[in-house]
Amino acid sequence: MKIKEGIAARLDRPGDDVRLYLLHGPDEAGAAELAARLARAMGEGAERVDLDGATLRGRPGLLAEEAASMSLFGERRHIRVTGVGDESLAAVEQLLAADRAGNPAVMIAPALKGTSKLLKLVAAAPNAFAYACYVPEGQAATRIAAEAGRAHGITLNQDVAERLMRACNGDRAVMARELEKLALFLDAAPDAPRVASVDDLRAVCASVDEAEPSAAIQALVAGDSPALAGELVALTHEGVSMISVVRQLGRRLHRLAELRAEVDRGRSIHEVIERAHLFWKDKEPTRQALQHWNAPRLSEALARLGRIERDLKASGTAGEVAGAAELLGMTRRRRR
Structure with missing residues (x-):
């Protein structure tokens, strides 16, 4: 099914009935950061299987096979597929129609168009989600930065959140790395939150000062x-x-x-x-x-x-x- 919001919460708590999360749209860095949420939700010892669109074009049954396979040592597994286009349509059809799966898959498809057959298939499927990723703008950008900061135990006011997003040029993957450094600098954690100032941001993010003039x-x-x-x-x-x-x-x-x-x-x-x-x-x-x-x-x-x-x-x-x-x-x- 196609959703416009709430994808982060769904990836943080993946449902057993969801086989595929399709992340499409021009914000590839944002899609990669969302895909990382699924990896964290699966647990530190989970096994990740990496595939790409070219591989699935030649072996369309591989995705469903990996989704149904068990890890050798019983750890949880999840699948990440990059470089996805309509060449993966057959693979996704087999995954969604398989008798069983068990291991969730996330697909990153930055070049997928609105007329894509793959997008239409996933949007109509009850056991899959399609979410469009766009580079955040305006208040949405500062809200995303503030929410990402809270996940690291960092409180960002509007000025600091906007400076951070601008310094990262709206790239959420880069912003995540900067927040990790900021959390270490402030000794912040979700159970021990800290308030970040502009000076704190300057101390760990060199590009903030570059944006000043x-x-x-x-x-x-x-x-x-x-x-x-x-x-x-x-x-x-x-x-x-x-x-x-x-x-x-x-x-x-x-x-x-x-x-x-x-x-x-x-x-x-x-x-x-x-x-x-x-x-x-x-x-x-x-x-x-x-x-x-x-x-x-x-x-x-x-x-x-x-x-x-x-x-x-x-x-x-x-x-x-x-x-x-x-x-x-x-x-x-x-x-x-």
């Missing part, structure tokens, strides 16, 4: 000189160096250049943005940037950033004041 970078890319001036003053008070801003702006413009090249090859801006799997807050600014920054302008801006960084490192210059002035000049030129 993001508002300044967005202002420059958008050509908003007053906003950039205010952000540069705030960053100076927070101790963020101008070189850090310049380098991160360089990475931002390099990424824009890559996306712009795809647009110039004939793809629409909407298609390019969706294929890039950007964090939800970055989609609209990126769309606007791709409308206004063409390849020559990006090339010129990257060359200018290189000169600014060299000047910041050189002695006998105005240093960060001159760097800030150059960035403001770039913003004014972008606006013109």
Whole structure:
């Protein structure tokens, strides 16, 4: 059957009557994290059988065989299948129709389309679940981060949860690893919860600090000189160096250049943005940037950033004041 919510709870407590969990949709990292919940629910000593779509295409009966097989030493077993498409249809048909199974299977199918015969089969089956995985956005993203933190004994307020999700670019598998490190750092556990601060997050997640000048970078890319001036003053008070801003702006413009090249090859801006799997807050600014920054302008801006960084490192210059002035000049030129 097809469900829209509650898949995590079902994977945490797999029912004996459920033979298959089909996790489809573009958020492959999120699907992998959900599949890991089934592994944890099966227990530490459980055996995991790994299969893939190509194997099942050649041996469609293998999935049902593994689902009905007993472990040599009597441990619990579960099956994980990756790279799944409609080539696995026959295998799933045999699994769902088998006289007995016993070992639950989870399938990760990021490329499966809504018209897929496999998806329709699972959606109509009473002994299987189909769940669409999408990269979380907005309040859903921060809620997922907060819920994941609670599973590790960590309380995240909205600001910390959003910073964590942004630093991980919405990738729940990466976020899970960062939460594991944060739990060790705080000595947190579900029975001994701790509250995490932004400073705690910075201590264990290096990419959090990299995201700090993001508002300044967005202002420059958008050509908003007053906003950039205010952000540069705030960053100076927070101790963020101008070189850090310049380098991160360089990475931002390099990424824009890559996306712009795809647009110039004939793809629409909407298609390019969706294929890039950007964090939800970055989609609209990126769309606007791709409308206004063409390849020559990006090339010129990257060359200018290189000169600014060299000047910041050189002695006998105005240093960060001159760097800030150059960035403001770039913003004014972008606006013109």
